Amino acid sequence: MTHRLSDELICPVYRLQNIIGGKWKIIILYELSTQTRRFNELQRSIPGISKGILTQQLRELEADHMIHREVYKEVPPKVEYSLTTLAQSFIPIIQSMDEWGRKYLES
Amino acid sequence: MTHRLSDELICPVYRLQNIIGGKWKIIILYELSTQTRRFNELQRSIPGISKGILTQQLRELEADHMIHREVYKEVPPKVEYSLTTLAQSFIPIIQSMDEWGRKYLES
DNA sequence: CCGGATCCGTTTTGATACTG
DNA sequence: CAGTATCAAAACGGATCCGG
Numbered sequence: 001m002t003h004r005l006s007d008e009l010i011c012p013v014y015r016l017q018n019i020i021g022g023k024w025k026i027i028i029l030y031e032l033s034t035q036t037r038r039f040n041e042l043q044r045s046i047p048g049i050s051k052g053i054l055t056q057q058l059r060e061l062e063a064d065h066m067i068h069r070e071v072y073k074e075v076p077p078k079v080e081y082s083l084t085t086l087a088q089s090f091i092p093i094i095q096s097m098d099e100w101g102r103k104y105l106e107s
Numbered sequence: 108m109t110h111r112l113s114d115e116l117i118c119p120v121y122r123l124q125n126i127i128g129g130k131w132k133i134i135i136l137y138e139l140s141t142q143t144r145r146f147n148e149l150q151r152s153i154p155g156i157s158k159g160i161l162t163q164q165l166r167e168l169e170a171d172h173m174i175h176r177e178v179y180k181e182v183p184p185k186v187e188y189s190l191t192t193l194a195q196s197f198i199p200i201i202q203s204m205d206e207w208g209r210k211y212l213e214s
Numbered sequence: 215c216c217g218g219a220t221c222c223g224t225t226t227t228g229a230t231a232c233t234g
Numbered sequence: 235c236a237g238t239a240t241c242a243a244a245a246c247g248g249a250t251c252c253g254g
Contacts, residue, residue, distance in 0.1 A: 005155055011134075011205070012205050012206075012208025012209045013201065013208060014134060015212045016212065017130070017131075022245090022246095023128060023246070026124060027118075027120055027121060027124060030118070030120050038217090039217055039218080040217075049247090050247050050248060050249090051218070051219095052219080052220085052246085052247075052249095053246055055217080055218060055219080056245090075215090075254055077215090077218085077254070078216075078217090079217060079218090086211060089207070089211060090211075093200065093203050093204055096200050096203070097119075097120060097123055097200055098118070100119075100123070100200060101123045102119045104193060105119055105122045129226090129227095130227070130245095145235080147236070147237095150236095157227080157229060158230095158236080158237065158238090159228075159237090159239090160228070161237095163226090163227085181235095182234095183235045184234085184235050184236050185235070186235080186236060
């Protein structure tokens with residue numbers, strides 16, 4: 001997401017949309033909320049996401065200080081993703097979204 | 108959003124993403140949370156959104172039973188959008204997102 | 215084999231003009 | 235006023251390639 005919503009906006013919801021607005025970002029944060037994960041592990045846990053877009057959304061979340069990327073200099077490569085404290089403070093909201101979904105969404 | 112995430116997924120967060128995943132949907136719900144609005148009024152309250160995409164996202168939210176579209180048969184035309192009770196039950200989550208943004212997002 | 219980067223096609227969103 | 239139509243741009247998806 002290179003394009004961002006207007007900056008001159010008062011409402012925090014607009015700024016938040018710039019952070020979690022990507023198609024998979026809430027899901028990525030949700031998956032990382034229980035445990036640190038490696039790249040391929042994370043991809044397998046999110047059915048339907050492609051490598052390319054996973055990389056991109058992870059980089060954007062990192063730029064927004066929501067995740068931490070830890071690179072281990074090994075062969076084969078090992079990269080672990082985890083939530084920052086900022087993102088951890090957002091997890092309760094994702095949990096309430098999850099609960100709302102359980103309660104109100106059937107299909 | 109014609110393309111939807113995999114249906115075979117357990118997690119409600121995935122299904123929720125299909126509903127609120129559009130770029131402007133959370134913002135639309137936020138704007139409608141305080142009052143019923145007409146189309147142009149709604150567009151003016153959301154800087155940066157175009158008519159075309161506003162129409163589309165409103166139609167998708169309507170299909171997901173999140174908003175109600177009331178057409179008055181007048182000249183000039185008058186259409187009012189409001190939240191359904193389903194969407195109203197989701198508003199507390201958007202409010203906590205708003206609070207989170209106020210607390211943690213500076214820029 | 216792991217974690218990407220790159221290229222390219224499809225989907226979603228944006229901007230503007232036009233209509234009943 | 236509340237859209238629709240059209241075309242352009244941006245985001246996303248799939249496949250392949252690559253260094254370590």
